[in-house]
Amino acid sequence: MERSETYHLDVDVATHYLDQQSEPTQRRYVFAYTIQMRNTGRVPARLMSRYWIITDANGKVQEVHGEGVVGKQPWLEPGEVFSYTSAAVLETDIGVMQGCYEMHAADGTRFEAQVPAFTLTVPRTLH
Numbered sequence: 001m002e003r004s005e006t007y008h009l010d011v012d013v014a015t016h017y018l019d020q021q022s023e024p025t026q027r028r029y030v031f032a033y034t035i036q037m038r039n040t041g042r043v044p045a046r047l048m049s050r051y052w053i054i055t056d057a058n059g060k061v062q063e064v065h066g067e068g069v070v071g072k073q074p075w076l077e078p079g080e081v082f083s084y085t086s087a088a089v090l091e092t093d094i095g096v097m098q099g100c101y102e103m104h105a106a107d108g109t110r111f112e113a114q115v116p117a118f119t120l121t122v123p124r125t126l127h
Contacts, residue, residue, distance in 0.1 A: 007105055008041040009076070009113035017122050018087065027091040031120040035069070036083040037101070037113070039076035044106040046075045047082075047113075052099035054120075057092035064099075093122040 014034045021030040039045060052064040067073065074082040088097060098117040104110055 006042045007045065007103070007109055007111040008039075009045070009101065009103060010038045010040045011101075011113060011115050012036045013115065013118045015118065015120055017120075021087075022122075024093070029090045029093050029120075029122060030087055031090065031095075032085055032087050033097070033118070033120070034083060034085045035115075036081060037076070038081045039078050041105070042078055043109070044075060044077045045103045045111075046073055047101050048073060048104050049102045050099060051102075052088075052097060054088050054090070054095060054097045056090040056095040060091060062088075069101075088120060090120060095120045 012035070016032045016034075018030040018032055022028055037047070047068060049065065049067050050069055052062075054062040054064065070084045070086055072084070076082055088095075096117050096119055099115045101113040101115070102110065103113055
């Protein structure tokens with residue numbers, strides 16, 4: 001997998017605790033996360049699959065593999081942006097999520113777009 005100016009995706013993440021869907025007494029904490037990705041490379045590319053590692057405060061790890069995101073495999077021209085919102089369920093009020101997207105460029109090159117670790121937390125949990 002190659003990463004260069006030719007093949008590159010910028011990824012921004014925003015998270016939100018879903019109080020209405022969570023049940024802390026049942027150790028169920030639901031978090032929404034919105035991903036905004038921009039093709040900052042020079043070649044159009046399609047998002048083929050995703051891979052997430054989600055770790056809660058107890059060290060429990062969930063691995064998520066799947067085709068596309070929210071049922072889509074978006075095609076991104078250079079400069080184009082795609083956003084989606086999904087959710088993760090943890091057994092603790094704080095956790096960390098990280099992963100990558102497998103991309104296929106129009107010229108046949110495959111590359112990974114890394115998503116650095118981001119925190120999922122109930123408001124007022126971190127000081």
